[in-house]
Amino acid sequence: MAFDRILGQEQPKKILKNALQSSNIAHAYLFHGQESIGKKQIAIELAKSLNCASPIKGDACDGCISCRKIENRTHPDFFFIEPTKNTPTAREAVIKIEAIRELQRKLAFHPYEGNVKVAIIDNADLMNLQAANSFLKTLEEPPLATILILISSNPFKLLPTLISRCQTIQFQPLTQENIKKILKEIMTEEKIENDTLAFRTLRSRGSVKKALAEDIENIVNIRKEIVSLLETISFDRMDVVFSHAKSWANQSDQWELILNELMELVRDLAFFQSGCTESEVYNRDIAERLKLLASRRTVNSWLKIFTAIHTTKIALSGNANAQLFFENMLIDFCEAA
Ligand SMILES: [Zn+2]
Known part of the structure; x- marks a missing residue:
């Protein structure tokens, strides 16, 4: 019926x-x-x-x-x-x-x-x-x-x-199980592997549109880049700050994705450091690596980083000098330590 x-x-x-x-x-x-x-x-x-x-x-x-x-x-x-x-x-x-x-x-x-x-x-x-x-x-x-x-x-x-x-x-929002069923139904043409299906489902936040829209390969690459940036960044590595700020400033079509990924990852890191379990984080598939990274800063430090990303997001929606704002944001990351 x-x-x-x-x-x-x-x-x-x-x-x-x-x-x-x-x-x-x-x-x-x-x-x-x-x-x-x-x-x-x-x-x-x-x-x-x-x-x-x-x-x-x-x-x-x-x-x-x-x-x-x-x-x-x-x-x-x-x-x-x-x-x-x-x-x-x-x-x-x-x-x-x-x-x-x-x-x-x-x-x-x-x-x-x-x-x-x-x-x-x-x-x-x-x-x-x-x-x-x-x-x-x-x-x-x-x-x-x-x-x-x-x-x-x-x-x-x-x-x-x-x-x-x-x-x-x-x-x-739809349950993960229902999202998975819908994706399987819609994506019959493509051969979707179980890993891809699980990743899309995890990231859907209960929305079919979001699950379908995800450019998996691009997201995985950006996320990898961000995690290793968060692992390395400090005042001793200003080369990392400047190279990332420059490279991101030149990819205006990726700003939204980069900043969203940053926010979600830092949110997860703050959650882990507050004692939350895997079921409460978005990036469950890389939980072990994130737990280790989370423990390197205080919750307060992760929250300061989150605020810096949010401020940058607002600044970039105007006609801001992108490289300058990315540099500022990454220096705030160093300072938040
Ligand atoms: Zn009828």
Whole structure:
């Protein structure tokens, strides 16, 4: 059955199945939780269940014309709104008022084929203020036979008045086991080795998108470089400071990755030095090496290093002199000893 095909998210599925079985569906939902953990899929399954020609215990059959049309986004009573870019090169995608107005026009009619009209607003927090205010009116006076589903990974960016008019359902990061199953399913074309699968799963933090996006080889190399840097760096080795600062300054496309890896590794080192166990760290696969490294500094020293990385991250998001900031950061590392 449709809901059960989706791995994880037992609680949201239970809430929605109960609502479907007792015909107690809210007129507006907010599905929130980190990116790529199944919010959109469950919203689509809910739309199918609401309009399915032969539902099974309230769940969609997945085979009828209505289910197939919703799956293909060709159902006349199913609307999917997502942020778009003004131009292909624009940095930010937004949901503009025009898209909301068009949706409002369509929602004014009775359902053409189905029982209810279902509108999904994906990344609802990217509605601009005009669009959000306009959408608020729809939430305040919901059109008949309409279910609205807002999806957001950043619900704190939504207008509080929008949130208060929705039934909120929180989605949790996927378990490692479920991430592994999904990766195996998606990556059937490639021959993934067990080591790679384990590494991607470990680094996913419960998000399929993150697990798939990882450029494993690059990450392993950068992490190796950072660990040996942390093992060597001191005021006696200024050559290490200057060579790394120069090399990193020249790789602006890698800054985000380098700084994120640094932060996660230093976090793990501070955790180990505070007496935490392997289950609490990110880089579990190199735990032994990290434990040894962690013991060479105090927790306070690791925390100072963490702050130095964070400050550099903020500085580099402006048009800072990268080499200078990397040098400063690495000197802070030496000083934190
Ligand atoms: Zn069906």
